[in-house]
Amino acid sequence: MDLILWRHAEAFEMREVAEDLDRALTPKGERQAQRMGAWLNRQLPHGTKVLVSPARRAQQTAAALERKFKTVPLLAPDGTVDGLLQATRWPDAREPVLVVGHQPTLGLAAAYLLSGQAQPWTLRKGAAWWLRVREREGVAQVVLHGALSPELL
Numbered sequence: 001m002d003l004i005l006w007r008h009a010e011a012f013e014m015r016e017v018a019e020d021l022d023r024a025l026t027p028k029g030e031r032q033a034q035r036m037g038a039w040l041n042r043q044l045p046h047g048t049k050v051l052v053s054p055a056r057r058a059q060q061t062a063a064a065l066e067r068k069f070k071t072v073p074l075l076a077p078d079g080t081v082d083g084l085l086q087a088t089r090w091p092d093a094r095e096p097v098l099v100v101g102h103q104p105t106l107g108l109a110a111a112y113l114l115s116g117q118a119q120p121w122t123l124r125k126g127a128a129w130w131l132r133v134r135e136r137e138g139v140a141q142v143v144l145h146g147a148l149s150p151e152l153l
Contacts, residue, residue, distance in 0.1 A: 001090065001091045001092070001093050001094075001096070001097070001132070001133050002045075002048075002096035002097070002130065002131070002132050002145065003088055003090060003096070003097055003099070003113070003130075003131045003132075003133075004040070004044070004048075004096065004097070004098040004099070004128055004129070004130045004131070005099050005101070005106045005109060005110055005123060005128065005129045005130075005131070006036065006040070006061065006062075006098060006099065006100045006101075006126075006127070006128040007100075007101065007102065007103060007106050007123040007124065007125055007126060007127055007128075008025075008029075008033075008053070008055070008057040008058040008060075008061040008100060008101070008102060008125065008126070009025050009028075009029035009030070009032035009033040009036070009057070009060075009061045009064075009125055009126035009150070010025065010026050010028050010029035010032060010125045010126065011023045011024060011025050011026060011029055011057035011125075012024055012025075012026055020055070020077060021054060021055045021056060021076070021077070022056050023055065023056060023057050024056050024057060024060060025057055025060045025061065029057070029060075029061075029125070029126065030060070030064075031150075032125065032126035032150035033060065033061040033063075033064035033126060033150075034064050035126075035150045035153040036061075036064070036126050036127075036128060036148075036150045036153065037061075037064030037065040037066065038064075038153075039148070039153050040065060040098070040128060041065060041066065041067070044067075044096065044098065045095075045096055047095045047096070048067075048095060048096040048097070048098055049070070049093070049095050049096070049097045049098070050062060050065065050067055050068065050069035050070065050097075050098045050100070051069065051070055051072045051075060051087055051088065051097060051098070051099050051100070052069045052070065052071055052072065052075065052099075052100040052101075053071075053072070053075040053076050053077065053079070053100060053101045053102060054071050054072075054073055054075075054076055055076060055077055055102065058075070058100045058101060058102065059071070061100050061126070062100040065098075069100070072087045074086060074087045075087060075099060075100075075101045075102075075105075076102075077102045079101065079102070079105045080105065081105060081108050081109045081112055081118055083105075084099060084101065084105055084106075084109050085109070087099070090113075090133075091133045091140065091142075103122060103123060104120060104122075106123045106129075107119075107120060107121035107122045107123050108120065108121070110123065110129050110131065113131055113142045114131070114142055114144060124149045126149065126150040127147065127148060127149040127150065128146075128147070128148055129144065129146070129147045130144070130145040130146040130147070131143070131144060131145060132145040
């Protein structure tokens, strides 16, 4: 199974809005989302399932992908690693899954899947980490297939 973790792009600070879920992307964030969305669109298999946090900034980031997506409350800013793994059906999903979400959950999930411990790893705003589970000699292994920030595109 492939699991792609995409952190929402740069968003306005809380002082700009009353509710965290209403924070929108900044102009820089819109450019980050467009660059990463275009790259992901070229790389992702056609049948990739896209799951997105209900937060406005995550919805706007996902919209740059120009694919259908499903809004999943478990991926909200207060989400957990367990909720993310449940939503993605890790590691049993038959199709690749792209999650558009938030820190610290994405970093904690990446750390847990790659090292076995939920550690405070950080994904940069707008960055994507592509994880893949594979079997070697009867043992499931999680590998980092790729990690990319929008500044490198």
